[in-house]
Amino acid sequence: MGRILPSSVNSIKRYFYIFRSLFISQYALMIEYRAEIVLWALSGILPLIMLTIWKEADISKEFGFNHKWLSSYFISAFIVRQFTAVWVMVIFEKDNIEGKLSPYLLQPINPFWRYYISHIAEQFIRIPFVFIMLLLLFVLEPSFFWSPSLIRIILAIIAIFSAFTLRFLIHWFFSMLCFWTDRASSIERLLMIPYLFLSGLVAPLEAFPPVIRFVALSTPFPYILSFPSKILSGQDVNIINGYLVMFIWMLIFLLLGRVAWKFGLRKYSGMGA
Amino acid sequence: MAIVRVERLSKSYLISEKQPGLAGSLKHLFARTNTSVRAVDNISFEIEAGEIVGFIGSNGAGKTTTLKMLCGLIHPTSGSISVSGYKPIHRKTAFLKNITLVMGQKQQLIWDLPALDSLHVNASVYGISDTDRDERIEELSAMLDLKDELNRPVRKLSLGERMKCELLASLIHRPSILFLDEPTLGLDINAQIRVREFLREYNKKYRSTVILTSHYMGDIKSLCKRIILINNGRIFYDGLLATLTKTYSSSSFISIELTKAVNPVLFKEFGEIIECDELLVRLLVPRSSLKETLFKLLNQMPIKDLEVNDPPTEQIIAKLLRSVSL
Numbered sequence: 001m002g003r004i005l006p007s008s009v010n011s012i013k014r015y016f017y018i019f020r021s022l023f024i025s026q027y028a029l030m031i032e033y034r035a036e037i038v039l040w041a042l043s044g045i046l047p048l049i050m051l052t053i054w055k056e057a058d059i060s061k062e063f064g065f066n067h068k069w070l071s072s073y074f075i076s077a078f079i080v081r082q083f084t085a086v087w088v089m090v091i092f093e094k095d096n097i098e099g100k101l102s103p104y105l106l107q108p109i110n111p112f113w114r115y116y117i118s119h120i121a122e123q124f125i126r127i128p129f130v131f132i133m134l135l136l137l138f139v140l141e142p143s144f145f146w147s148p149s150l151i152r153i154i155l156a157i158i159a160i161f162s163a164f165t166l167r168f169l170i171h172w173f174f175s176m177l178c179f180w181t182d183r184a185s186s187i188e189r190l191l192m193i194p195y196l197f198l199s200g201l202v203a204p205l206e207a208f209p210p211v212i213r214f215v216a217l218s219t220p221f222p223y224i225l226s227f228p229s230k231i232l233s234g235q236d237v238n239i240i241n242g243y244l245v246m247f248i249w250m251l252i253f254l255l256l257g258r259v260a261w262k263f264g265l266r267k268y269s270g271m272g273a
Numbered sequence: 274m275a276i277v278r279v280e281r282l283s284k285s286y287l288i289s290e291k292q293p294g295l296a297g298s299l300k301h302l303f304a305r306t307n308t309s310v311r312a313v314d315n316i317s318f319e320i321e322a323g324e325i326v327g328f329i330g331s332n333g334a335g336k337t338t339t340l341k342m343l344c345g346l347i348h349p350t351s352g353s354i355s356v357s358g359y360k361p362i363h364r365k366t367a368f369l370k371n372i373t374l375v376m377g378q379k380q381q382l383i384w385d386l387p388a389l390d391s392l393h394v395n396a397s398v399y400g401i402s403d404t405d406r407d408e409r410i411e412e413l414s415a416m417l418d419l420k421d422e423l424n425r426p427v428r429k430l431s432l433g434e435r436m437k438c439e440l441l442a443s444l445i446h447r448p449s450i451l452f453l454d455e456p457t458l459g460l461d462i463n464a465q466i467r468v469r470e471f472l473r474e475y476n477k478k479y480r481s482t483v484i485l486t487s488h489y490m491g492d493i494k495s496l497c498k499r500i501i502l503i504n505n506g507r508i509f510y511d512g513l514l515a516t517l518t519k520t521y522s523s524s525s526f527i528s529i530e531l532t533k534a535v536n537p538v539l540f541k542e543f544g545e546i547i548e549c550d551e552l553l554v555r556l557l558v559p560r561s562s563l564k565e566t567l568f569k570l571l572n573q574m575p576i577k578d579l580e581v582n583d584p585p586t587e588q589i590i591a592k593l594l595r596s597v598s599l
Contacts, residue, residue: 014400017400021393021394022394022398024393025383025391025394028386028390029385029386032385099376099379100381102341102346102374102376103376103379104381105346105364106345106346106364106369106372106373106374107395108399270346
């Protein structure tokens, strides 16, 4: 038998090694799908459409939104949305139905990591496309440009990555429904409705009546989009509170996902394999 | 010492039944009828370390379900399994590092990337260092006769090349227990032979235990001394392949080459006609009357050449499967 890295001493090194290999292969795979990724990136321009709608709307001033506020918020929302794209429910359902999950289950690593890392790899591929799109936008409309401070950029990167992880954990939890019903990905479309309206994608949360805003802030959705967007756009936001609530939601969905995984596997029939 | 121990293992599935048509769909929506199907029914067996055992049965007999339970993919309904001292369903890391499952009709290689990329991922998942990984890939590639194929995208490989890469990916962590579910499915004869040779060599070199299901008797005959026959989820034979041939074959197989064509109906009185193709006739004749039949054939038919053998294993097994299905 060959040398196996001792798990007690090198567990971090081992996980780094696994992460590196999975990331390299998934990055290479995503490069193969680069044309599709450009199209997906282009399809995420809803915040820019919302920006033009809000700019032209008379009511925007009622909420105290000026041109700079709206443009920095919706362009930040565009960036956040690009790097928080999650499609794990669709791919998990497909792997479950086609029996591709079986070989993953027989390897000494939870399949969660494969899906999680493949999403991260895809987001790395998006980086140049998003930059090109932003550059084009600022060239065409220089008044949209704003310059966040370095500390805000760092905090925003952390918040965007956390928002992606939170969204991934939510979708992962609902993916587990595939163990009970073969076609669980329709839940994704159902999740899209609260995501669109409660995350701050269609309208900033400030535009909502207080009760609706309270309801929205009691869900994880604003932390997936509105919170990181506000950090990046340089707007007033309670950063510590935001990170804390985001962390709590991550913990909740991590635990729910683990429980659903445990019980779901009992239902797994290895169909198609 | 037994490395695989299975006791009174059963697995039942709930299958919902639906009548065709709109009425059937509506009825199914409001009053679903579920039927419990017993895929594996109270089976027990043991497998020694280093053995190659053939698991044979018709489609839906319970072979793949048993393999899935043995490697821990699905939960048994009842009974117990021990593989290398582990309960498979717990899927402990040490257990997973010791087994592999190869499915002929499924693949684990990443379709759009060269096979080498999948091998690197697998090696890292199993905690194999880069040096060991490269050594193993070189060794297994030589055994499987793989060269540049590893650098080509998987989608560009032929079925045979892909299967060899699949085997390499499944064995890079050098498991000592191999669960092989129809590993030669769809392969041409040369690829089948190469895969069989490789499995034999791997078994010899690493003293691995192999549990193989296959519909190709060539796989079974060339690899397995012992076979387990399963039908409707129940084992009805567990023993040596050679013993099966002797025990269950009450007939002999006569191959006849004729000097001129004869009406095939005339052979009916000598035994069961298996094949009749102008100058070539194959008969299945009861052993008890073999002598007299041979005598009669030689006297009454224009025979150029004649050969007596045990009937092919395929026929014995097919006959057995038919008899237990009745």
